[in-house]
Amino acid sequence: MNTEQNNSKAIENIETKSVMLEIKDLRKSFGDNAVLNGFNLKLYEGENLVIMGKSGSGKSVMIKCLVGLLQADSGSIKIMDQEINTLNQKDLNILRTEIGFLFQGSALYDSMTVRENLEFPLRRHKSRFQNTSNMDELVTEALESVGLLHAIDLMPAELSGGMKRRIALARTLILKPKIILYDEPTSGLDPITSKEIIALMRSIQKQYKTSSLIITHDVDCARVVSERIILLVDGVNYVEGTYSELSTSTDVQVKAFFK
Amino acid sequence: MRNSSSMKSFLIEVGELALFVKRFFKEVFTKPFEFKELIRQCYAIGNRSILLVGVTGFIIGLVITLQTRPTLEEFGAESWMPSMVSLSIIREIGPVIIALTFAGRIASGIGAELGSMRVTEQIDAMEVSGTNPFKFLVVTRIVAATFMLPLLVLFGDAIALFGSYIIENIKGEVSFMLYFNKVFHVLDFSDLIPATIKTFFFGFAIALVGCFKGYNCEKGTVGVGAAANSAVVFSSMLLFIIDFIAVFVTDIFFDL
Numbered sequence: 001m002n003t004e005q006n007n008s009k010a011i012e013n014i015e016t017k018s019v020m021l022e023i024k025d026l027r028k029s030f031g032d033n034a035v036l037n038g039f040n041l042k043l044y045e046g047e048n049l050v051i052m053g054k055s056g057s058g059k060s061v062m063i064k065c066l067v068g069l070l071q072a073d074s075g076s077i078k079i080m081d082q083e084i085n086t087l088n089q090k091d092l093n094i095l096r097t098e099i100g101f102l103f104q105g106s107a108l109y110d111s112m113t114v115r116e117n118l119e120f121p122l123r124r125h126k127s128r129f130q131n132t133s134n135m136d137e138l139v140t141e142a143l144e145s146v147g148l149l150h151a152i153d154l155m156p157a158e159l160s161g162g163m164k165r166r167i168a169l170a171r172t173l174i175l176k177p178k179i180i181l182y183d184e185p186t187s188g189l190d191p192i193t194s195k196e197i198i199a200l201m202r203s204i205q206k207q208y209k210t211s212s213l214i215i216t217h218d219v220d221c222a223r224v225v226s227e228r229i230i231l232l233v234d235g236v237n238y239v240e241g242t243y244s245e246l247s248t249s250t251d252v253q254v255k256a257f258f259k
Numbered sequence: 260m261r262n263s264s265s266m267k268s269f270l271i272e273v274g275e276l277a278l279f280v281k282r283f284f285k286e287v288f289t290k291p292f293e294f295k296e297l298i299r300q301c302y303a304i305g306n307r308s309i310l311l312v313g314v315t316g317f318i319i320g321l322v323i324t325l326q327t328r329p330t331l332e333e334f335g336a337e338s339w340m341p342s343m344v345s346l347s348i349i350r351e352i353g354p355v356i357i358a359l360t361f362a363g364r365i366a367s368g369i370g371a372e373l374g375s376m377r378v379t380e381q382i383d384a385m386e387v388s389g390t391n392p393f394k395f396l397v398v399t400r401i402v403a404a405t406f407m408l409p410l411l412v413l414f415g416d417a418i419a420l421f422g423s424y425i426i427e428n429i430k431g432e433v434s435f436m437l438y439f440n441k442v443f444h445v446l447d448f449s450d451l452i453p454a455t456i457k458t459f460f461f462g463f464a465i466a467l468v469g470c471f472k473g474y475n476c477e478k479g480t481v482g483v484g485a486a487a488n489s490a491v492v493f494s495s496m497l498l499f500i501i502d503f504i505a506v507f508v509t510d511i512f513f514d515l
Contacts, residue, residue, distance in 0.1 A: 067387050093389035107384035110375070121388040175388070 017045040019078075020179050020211040021066070026075035028061055028235075035061045036072070037235035041213075043179070048205060048212045050222045052257055053232035059215045060104075062232070063181050066213075067101055068092050080178065097125050100172035100180040100210070104187055106164040108156040108171070115152050118142055118171050125175065142170040145207065146200060162193035169200065173208065180204075182214040186221050198224050219258060223247075231257065279471050283401060286394045293399050300403035304466075308364050308411055315360045316415030319352060320344070320422025328430060337431055341441035344423045349446060350454050353416040355502055358461040361408055362494045366469035369400055370490030373473025374483035382474070397474055401466040408462030409455050449513045457505035461498055468494040 021043040028036040035058040043049050053059050064070040066077060068084055077084045082095055108117050118139045143149040146166040156164060165185065172180060185201060186194035198221050205212055205225075216222055222229055223243050231238045231246065231254060239246065239254055247258040323344055331337050373396060376382050385392040420442060427433040472486040472493070 064383075069383050069386060089391075093391075096387055096389045099387070101384070101387045103380045103384055105379055107380040109381055109384075110379075111372075120385075120390075124388060124390045 017047070019043070020045050020047075020080060021213065022076070022078045023062070023066070024076040024078075026062065026065060026077065027073045028058070028065060028070065029073055035235050036065070036075075038075070039232065039235060040237055041230060043211050043213050045211055046205075046209055048201075048214065048225050048227050050214045050216060050226035050229045051232055052217055052222060052229055054217065054257075057232045058235040059232055060183060063101075063183055063213070063215055066181060067096060067099060097121075097175050098178045100175065100177035102165075102168055102172050102180065102182045102185055104184040106156075106161075106168040108159075108164055108168055110156055112156075113152075114143070114148075114154050114156070114159075114167050115139060117156070117167065118174050121171065121175050138174055142174045143167075145173060145204065146170045160193075162189055162196065165189065165193075165197055166200065169197075169204070173204065176208065178210060180210045180212045182212060182216070184216055184218075185214065186216065186218045194218065194221065201225055217257070275475070276467075276471055279474075280467065282393060283398060283467070286391070286398050287402065291394075293395050296395055296399045297402055300399045301407055304365055304400070304403050305407045305411065307368070308361055308407070309414070311360055311364055312357050312411045312415040313418050315357060316353065316418035317422040319348065319356055319415075320419035320424075321426055323347065323352065323419075324423040324426040328426070338441075340427055340431070341423070341433075341438050342445035345420060345442040345446055346450060348416055348419045348423070349450050351502075351506075353419055354412050354454050354458050354461065355498065357412045357415040358408060358458065358465065358498050359495055361404075361411065361462070362465045362498060363491055365404060366465045366472075366490040366494040367487040369404075369466060369469030370473040370476075371483055371487040373397075373470060374476030374486035375473075377474065377476045378479050378483060393474070397470045400470055401463060404466030405459055405462040408465070409458040412458045413455065453505065453509040453513060457501065457509075460501050460505065464497045464501055465494045468497060 019042050021041070023039060023041040026036050026039040027034070035056075039058065039062055041049070041051075051059050051062070061070060065072045066079070066084075072085070079095060080098060082091075084092060084095065087095060108114075109120065112120065119135055122135050122138060139152070140149060143152060146169050148163060148166050148170065151159060151163060151167065156167070159167065182201065186197055189197065201212070201214070202225055204210065212225070214221070214225060226243050228240065229243060229246055230240045233253060239249070239251065241249075246254055249255060249258070324340065327343065328337065328340065331340055331343070373382070376396070382392045382396070385395065420439075424433070424435060424438045427438055428435070469490040472490040476482045476486040478485070
């Protein structure tokens with residue numbers, strides 16, 4: 001059996017699993033500038049789906065629409081069978097606890113220590129965790145999973161870029177989300193730290209059995225973590241496939257990404 | 260053409276500020292209440308300003324007394340000094356000058372802090388974690404500033420009167436008891452209450468503008484600087500408008 005057949009088989013296997021997130025015909029404009037022009041996506045349980053596209057192609061807008069940070073003009077976004085456009089604020093906040101979001105710039109709270117950064121989401125959702133384990137255990141577990149337990153009392157300003165990204169990942173994990181959204185997880189990092197973050201993403205996916213939607217234009221990241229890749233061009237799905245399918249494509253636009 | 264465009268953007272900003280105020284009043288009375296963060300902000304805002312307010316108040320007291328004394332001496336009216344200084348400090352100079360220094364410290368601080376949180380996506384991160392950032396960041400800061408400024412002004416007024424007493428003691432050998440007897444003899448609740456009430460509005464306006472500018476900050480780090488700067492300018496301007504209205508209303512009720 002050759003590689004392409006293996007990949008196709010892998011995609012078929014994934015498609016038998018339940019859909020965690022589904023986007024249909026998503027459209028979003030800023031004034032006259034149409035950023036998303038009918039984008040579609042399905043993320044299956046336990047899948048690592050990578051969205052690639054050049055800057056300004058609408059990747060970040062799409063991911064922000066997913067968590068309600070931006071309101072789409074039209075289209076449907078279903079997360080675990082809940083249409084987010086019809087949810088009230090309270091239900092949306094409950095749903096958000098099932099979704100982890102790793103921001104491009106880490107977005108750690110500057111005025112809080114690492115411990116307080118990790119405790120912050122826990123304190124907001126005490127009712128979910130009061131019967132399971134105490135806060136210290138959860139913070140320790142999350143920091144251990146990113147290998148930075150020793151940084152627990154440091155301030156974000158004292159951390160390197162890679163450490164910040166890891167702590168942000170730990171904060172994302174602390175609510176034990178079912179879906180993790182990664183917005184350019186390796187951008188601004190040196191190649192070695194990027195590899196560490198990529199390895200961490202894979203180990204987290206194995207350990208926590210999360211479904212991941214990864215926005216990146218880092219080909220190495222896509223190669224290592226992706227089970228499926230969607231190429232976004234001008235706000236619509238241009239092509240979809242596995243890494244090996246897209247990297248050997250003869251299409252000019254696709255080749256431009258993978259050369 | 261340019262004038263009409265800047266007028267349009269000014270009116271848009273005023274409209275957005277009105278919506279921001281509306282949202283504040285909607286959020287401030289709805290659960291969950293962020294008491295812990297509110298106490299933290301009260302401490303941060305009060306503690307951050309107390310030294311500045313103390314020094315400012317002390318200098319106001321010294322300077323007013325030093326500047327006014329020669330004129331009163333010419334008319335042989337030095338004995339009016341405590342009454343005159345206390346009335347001017349309690350009614351007007353204390354609240355306005357201390358509120359202006361508070362605006363410089365707090366409006367710019369809040370504008371820069373929230374602006375930086377906005378451009379580094381910390382506010383988005385808070386929202387994604389299921390927290391209402393408006394309630395957590397904006398409501399707590401505005402409420403804290405609204406209640407802290409009156410306390411700071413009372414503290415600053417007291418220090419200013421003490422500064423004035425020191426000059427009187429040095430220049431006129433007036434005793435502490437005599438000086439403050441004269442101060443409290445002339446002061447009435449109709450002086451203190453309207454002046455204190457207006458400081459609640461000052462505190463509200465200062466934090467409101469700081470939060471509004473910071474929360475809606477755009478254009479990266481340049482935007483953070485602009486937010487901090489315009490928060491001070493806009494809140495200082497607003498202070499004088501509120502002061503004018505407050506004096507006007509006080510005049511109606513207390514016949515100044």
